[in-house]
Amino acid sequence: MAPSDAPSPRFRRILLKLSGEALMGDGKYGIHPPVLQQIAREVAEVHGMGVQVAVVIGGGNIFRGVAASAGGMDRANADYMGMLATVINALALQDAFEKQGIPTRVQTAIEMSQLAEPYIRRRAMRHLEKGRVVLFAAGTGNPYFTTDTAASLRAMEIHAEVILKATKVDGVYTADPMKDRTATRFKTLSYIDVLKKGLKVMDSTAISMCMDNGLPIVVFDLHGAGNIKRVVLGEEIGTMVGKVRTERAGGRVAARV
Numbered sequence: 001m002a003p004s005d006a007p008s009p010r011f012r013r014i015l016l017k018l019s020g021e022a023l024m025g026d027g028k029y030g031i032h033p034p035v036l037q038q039i040a041r042e043v044a045e046v047h048g049m050g051v052q053v054a055v056v057i058g059g060g061n062i063f064r065g066v067a068a069s070a071g072g073m074d075r076a077n078a079d080y081m082g083m084l085a086t087v088i089n090a091l092a093l094q095d096a097f098e099k100q101g102i103p104t105r106v107q108t109a110i111e112m113s114q115l116a117e118p119y120i121r122r123r124a125m126r127h128l129e130k131g132r133v134v135l136f137a138a139g140t141g142n143p144y145f146t147t148d149t150a151a152s153l154r155a156m157e158i159h160a161e162v163i164l165k166a167t168k169v170d171g172v173y174t175a176d177p178m179k180d181r182t183a184t185r186f187k188t189l190s191y192i193d194v195l196k197k198g199l200k201v202m203d204s205t206a207i208s209m210c211m212d213n214g215l216p217i218v219v220f221d222l223h224g225a226g227n228i229k230r231v232v233l234g235e236e237i238g239t240m241v242g243k244v245r246t247e248r249a250g251g252r253v254a255a256r257v
Helices: 020-024 033-047 065-070 075-100 123-130 147-157 191-197 204-213 225-234
Strands: 013-018 052-057 104-108 133-137 162-167 188-190 219-222 239-242 245-250 252-256
Touching: 013 033, 013 147, 013 225, 020 033, 020 075, 033 052, 033 075, 033 225, 052 075, 052 123, 052 147, 075 104, 075 123, 075 133, 104 123, 123 133, 123 147, 133 147, 147 162, 147 204, 162 225, 188 252, 191 204, 191 239, 225 252
Parallel strands: 013 052, 013 162, 052 133, 104 133, 162 219, 188 239
Antiparallel strands: 219 239, 245 252
């Protein structure tokens, strides 16, 4: 548990959404061990503060079902293959977490009892209450649904207070900041703005689910040292997506999440 004089976390139960590509580092595919170690250290830090952590991991560093489908493969088969890739990533993360001394459980939406537990909501919540990190793998277990949707679904099922969407950039921009130098970062966004503007935060199904249930999303740069802790402590980094309330100050109307 965190020392009594330590800063108090804003969020006590979080769901961290990681893309499979985040594990590649500078490579073109696969898993880069130093990235695993960095993520494990960051998670260990917030776990040590008493924060309950669940993780949903993608599989794009190994196999992307949508890309395979575009190449002529049956979409359902391709998506199932992508789900298996997420299990590989979850097992790699579990190994890295446990090397940091974090008790970890992997739960999969597709039963494979020799590798991981089946996803059982009440068991997952009990693990979190006991201080274990829970890794949710295999998406929702259904083709045609992304791991973004899986993250939104699992976050609501376990009563997470926020989704932390880890990316390669420090928030949501008006355009791709890698291609457009004039792109500016949003500090806050409403769910409706994300949907109307077609911003690449999460897919529309995931955003709609969060909107319907009032679940906030923080989009931030995974590779900034200490960023997971900063978000958990409530520092204003990245982009916060949530319900917007209107406040009038100094004669001006300001939107706040």
